[in-house]
Amino acid sequence: MGTDPEALRDAALALSDAERAKLARDLIASLDGPADDDVAEAWDIELCRRINEIEAGQAQLLDVEEVLARVRARIA
Numbered sequence: 001m002g003t004d005p006e007a008l009r010d011a012a013l014a015l016s017d018a019e020r021a022k023l024a025r026d027l028i029a030s031l032d033g034p035a036d037d038d039v040a041e042a043w044d045i046e047l048c049r050r051i052n053e054i055e056a057g058q059a060q061l062l063d064v065e066e067v068l069a070r071v072r073a074r075i076a
Helices: 005-013 017-031 037-055 064-075
Strands: none
Touching (some): 005 017
C-alpha cells in the first residue's frame, strides 16, 4: 500500500460528517468479509414474520424500560 496511515487518517478527518460516516461504514463492512445473501434473505423473511405477528396482535411486546431493568438485575 504505499500510503501513510496517518496521512489517510488526516485526510479522512477533513471529510464532512456524512462522508466520514460512509467511510466508517465501508471500512467496518470490509472487516466482515463478503456479504452472505442467504443470511440477508433469511433476516428479511424473519423481519416480515415478526411484523406480521405484531400487526395481527399475536406478539407479546415488552416495554423497553422493563427489559433494561431485567437485564440490569441479571448482570448485577
